[in-house]
Amino acid sequence: MTTLSYAVSDSATMLRRNLRHALRYPSMTVSIVAMPVMILLLFNYVFGSALGTGIDGTATGSTEYIDYIAPGIILMAATSGALSTAVGVSVDMTEGIVNRFRTMAISRASFLTGHVIGGVLQTLASITLVIGVALAMGFRPDATPVEWIAAGGVLALLTLALTWLAAGIGLVAKNPETASNLPMPLQFLPFIGSAIVPPESMPAGVRWFAEYQPFTPIIETLRGLLMGTPIGDSGITALAWCAGLTLVGYLWARSVFNRGATR
Amino acid sequence: MPSTGPHIPAPGITAASATASSSTAPPPAITATGLAKSYGDKQVLDGIDLHIAEGSVFALLGPNGAGKTTTVQILSTLIPADSGEARVAGHDLTREADAVRAAIGVTGQFSAVDNLLTAEENLILMADLHHLERREGRRRAAGLLGRFDLTEAATKSVATFSGGMRRKLDLAMTLVGDPRVIFLDEPTTGLDPRSRRTMWEIIRGLVADDGVTIFLTTQYLEEADQLADRIAVLDHGKLVAEGTAEELKRRIPGGHIRLHFTEDSGLEAAAALFGAGTRDGEALTLDIPSDGSLSTLRAVLDILEHGGVQAEALTVHTPDLDDVFLTLTGRPQSGHGAGSQKEYAR
Numbered sequence: 001m002t003t004l005s006y007a008v009s010d011s012a013t014m015l016r017r018n019l020r021h022a023l024r025y026p027s028m029t030v031s032i033v034a035m036p037v038m039i040l041l042l043f044n045y046v047f048g049s050a051l052g053t054g055i056d057g058t059a060t061g062s063t064e065y066i067d068y069i070a071p072g073i074i075l076m077a078a079t080s081g082a083l084s085t086a087v088g089v090s091v092d093m094t095e096g097i098v099n100r101f102r103t104m105a106i107s108r109a110s111f112l113t114g115h116v117i118g119g120v121l122q123t124l125a126s127i128t129l130v131i132g133v134a135l136a137m138g139f140r141p142d143a144t145p146v147e148w149i150a151a152g153g154v155l156a157l158l159t160l161a162l163t164w165l166a167a168g169i170g171l172v173a174k175n176p177e178t179a180s181n182l183p184m185p186l187q188f189l190p191f192i193g194s195a196i197v198p199p200e201s202m203p204a205g206v207r208w209f210a211e212y213q214p215f216t217p218i219i220e221t222l223r224g225l226l227m228g229t230p231i232g233d234s235g236i237t238a239l240a241w242c243a244g245l246t247l248v249g250y251l252w253a254r255s256v257f258n259r260g261a262t263r
Numbered sequence: 264m265p266s267t268g269p270h271i272p273a274p275g276i277t278a279a280s281a282t283a284s285s286s287t288a289p290p291p292a293i294t295a296t297g298l299a300k301s302y303g304d305k306q307v308l309d310g311i312d313l314h315i316a317e318g319s320v321f322a323l324l325g326p327n328g329a330g331k332t333t334t335v336q337i338l339s340t341l342i343p344a345d346s347g348e349a350r351v352a353g354h355d356l357t358r359e360a361d362a363v364r365a366a367i368g369v370t371g372q373f374s375a376v377d378n379l380l381t382a383e384e385n386l387i388l389m390a391d392l393h394h395l396e397r398r399e400g401r402r403r404a405a406g407l408l409g410r411f412d413l414t415e416a417a418t419k420s421v422a423t424f425s426g427g428m429r430r431k432l433d434l435a436m437t438l439v440g441d442p443r444v445i446f447l448d449e450p451t452t453g454l455d456p457r458s459r460r461t462m463w464e465i466i467r468g469l470v471a472d473d474g475v476t477i478f479l480t481t482q483y484l485e486e487a488d489q490l491a492d493r494i495a496v497l498d499h500g501k502l503v504a505e506g507t508a509e510e511l512k513r514r515i516p517g518g519h520i521r522l523h524f525t526e527d528s529g530l531e532a533a534a535a536l537f538g539a540g541t542r543d544g545e546a547l548t549l550d551i552p553s554d555g556s557l558s559t560l561r562a563v564l565d566i567l568e569h570g571g572v573q574a575e576a577l578t579v580h581t582p583d584l585d586d587v588f589l590t591l592t593g594r595p596q597s598g599h600g601a602g603s604q605k606e607y608a609r
Contacts, residue, residue, distance in 0.1 A: 006394065102340075103340060104392055
């Protein structure tokens with residue numbers, strides 16, 4: 001019982017520390033919000049009229065291109081948010097403070113738990129901001145409150161999965177620069193999925209990849225919840241991917257962290 | 264090891280001080296037997312035995328790469344040893360790691376402070392992790408800031424701190440949990456001379472006021488000499504000597520009288536007179552082995568006078584830890600100590 005309450009209070013201390021970092025040095029938060037917002041602006045206003053004509057309006061029940069891309073780009077806020085956890089963990093690993101924590105009689109898990117919970121909260125805040133920008137740009141979802149909550153749940157699960165993976169990346173990265181580069185493939189994956197254009201419009205090999213990679217079912221689920229497109233078995237697949245990635249990320253990060261001192 | 268020649272112990276040595284730490288009165292703060300660690304093919308620690316009395320300062324002295332940091336990392340539960348056993352503050356290192364952690368404080372070579380927080384926030388972070396009550400945590404943080412002369416900088420971001428301030432904060436963070444055993448891994452490396460002296464004062468204060476045990480690693484011989492009750496010399500993962508500073512100095516025939524000459528002929532004549540000694544033709548000096556006593560000095564002067572040789576100047580070198588260190592680790596300074604070097608061949 002005391003072990004558990006120490007674990008909770010240590011994790012809360014670590015979480016406070018990470019949130020204080022995020023609030024005091026908001027540049028990281030700003031840059032992880034800026035990325036999806038820039039993409040949203042770029043694809044809607046610059047490429048939108050060309051790309052939008054190639055998309056069958058009946059799929060979303062809307063002829064506006066932003067109604068097609070918004071769900072995918074909202075999801076990009078989650079991939080972009082993972083970056084700050086990877087960098088944050090890596091900074092702690094390289095600056096020696098983690099070795100101080102390791103030589104204290106504190107809950108071992110609290111270091112990673114604090115980072116991951118802090119990262120998830122930060123990313124959910126930036127997702128909310130990106131949704132706000134999309135709404136301001138004319139995104140008009142037809143979701144009911146229940147569908148909104150479900151969409152929020154899917155985004156939260158995805159964020160949790162990506163944040164645990166990012167924590168693992170932060171632990172193995174040699175320095176914060178590497179930690180900020182390693183998650184790049186995660187950020188590109190949604191493009192080779194159904195975020196910007198439907199996979200059916202892609203060449204065969206790429207289409208096969210786009211249909212089976214984890215982000216496509218998650219994007220399709222979000223799009224279905226927000227815009228009313230058919231979800232089919234994408235929902236189950238999306239949840240399975242999120243749960244699986246969370247488990248893999250968690251076990252990986254934990255085993256790397258428990259392996260011992262960095263130096 | 265038998266003494267070489269009729270060396271008189273340096274002044275200040277008494278039987279009591281030489282054997283004090285082997286008495287049984289206080290329980291040992293740290294004991295270790297056969298600690299070993301290797302990374303791949305590289306044997307970093309090769310069977311280390313330690314016995315460190317409570318309330319004492321122990322210095323582990325060695326060059327870069329000798330295994331000092333690895334020793335600290337093992338004893339502070341950061342990494343496991345490949346073999347060997349150790350107890351710290353009465354607890355087994357592997358079986359009771361958390362009890363060890365609760366009793367120790369570690370200040371590493373690279374300052375382990377949170378650069379994005381203020382000094383005060385760093386200390387309160389430590390207080391929270393030690394599960395101190397909020398008010399007690401603040402009280403202790405304020406006390407430590409005052410003690411380490413950081414009160415004015417308390418609300419400044421640590422990122423703006425100088426190296427010396429950072430090191431002080433690092434040590435203050437270590438003290439929040441009232442540790443009984445403190446590990447200081449090269450606590451003054453990279454500090455300017457003034458900050459180094461401040462650090463020394465602080466370390467002395469810890470032992471005098473708080474009665475803690477300090478395990479210090481350093482590559483500065485002067486630092487070990489200044490602070491430590493006992494010194495162990497580590498080289499290539501092995502302890503090559505252990506004792507008080509005086510005991511170590513006594514083991515080394517490093518003391519000599521150096522005669523300075525103005526011309527070659529003087530040096531030649533003197534070298535012929537003494538028969539022994541190390542001559543340096545470039546610097547025109549002759550080093551004659553000596554125990555630093557007045558009688559030896561008088562004897563040297565007599566020989567010079569009777570031989571009619573004029574020396575320009577004379578300096579007396581008593582053996583210092585440099586001699587000990589360089590002799591024991593097999594990297595002697597030019598000439599002296601070469602004789603005993605073989606005994607420690609690796």
